[in-house]
Amino acid sequence: MMKKVLITLSVCLALLVGCTSDKEELLNPSGHDCAGVNASFVNDVWPIIQANCQGCHGAGSTNGPGPLTNYTQISNVAARIQAAVESGIMPKGGGPLPSAQIRIIRCWVNSGTPNN
Ligand code: HEC
Numbered sequence: 001m002m003k004k005v006l007i008t009l010s011v012c013l014a015l016l017v018g019c020t021s022d023k024e025e026l027l028n029p030s031g032h033d034c035a036g037v038n039a040s041f042v043n044d045v046w047p048i049i050q051a052n053c054q055g056c057h058g059a060g061s062t063n064g065p066g067p068l069t070n071y072t073q074i075s076n077v078a079a080r081i082q083a084a085v086e087s088g089i090m091p092k093g094g095g096p097l098p099s100a101q102i103r104i105i106r107c108w109v110n111s112g113t114p115n116n
Helices: 002-025 042-050 073-074 078-087 099-110
Strands: none
Touching: 042 073, 042 099, 073 078, 078 099
């Protein structure tokens, strides 16, 4: 009897927690986890792009948006980059990136792609 109650309680709790975060996701799909994330282009975004993207998006690349080798090229297609890493289609063949890195890119784009 006690066991049944406990199981019921944990199922309810799990559902409750699940629903709460789903709701947050729906209300604020892209920015809800950016509080306190101060993503820098030079220190955070650039190393991710360098390590994971430039093998295929180097100088002269004709893949998708082409080269991603400087701030202008990257910020010009920031929304496409965000979409591609969030969906996991990029980095091609090796995606998705770890969620912490996807978050950095999302938060950098959401904060207006600062050149910082
Ligand atoms: C193994 C090679 C490879 C790697 C690594 C790679 N890409 Fe790509 N990327 C491609 C190719 C090829 C395309 C063209 C579309 C296709 O063939 O899938 C593409 C397309 C894209 C597109 C356009 C997608 C669209 O249709 O909107 C974006 C944006 C992009 N890449 C960003 C990135 C980013 C950001 C990274 C690193 C996190 C990355 N890519 C890593 C090969 C790569």
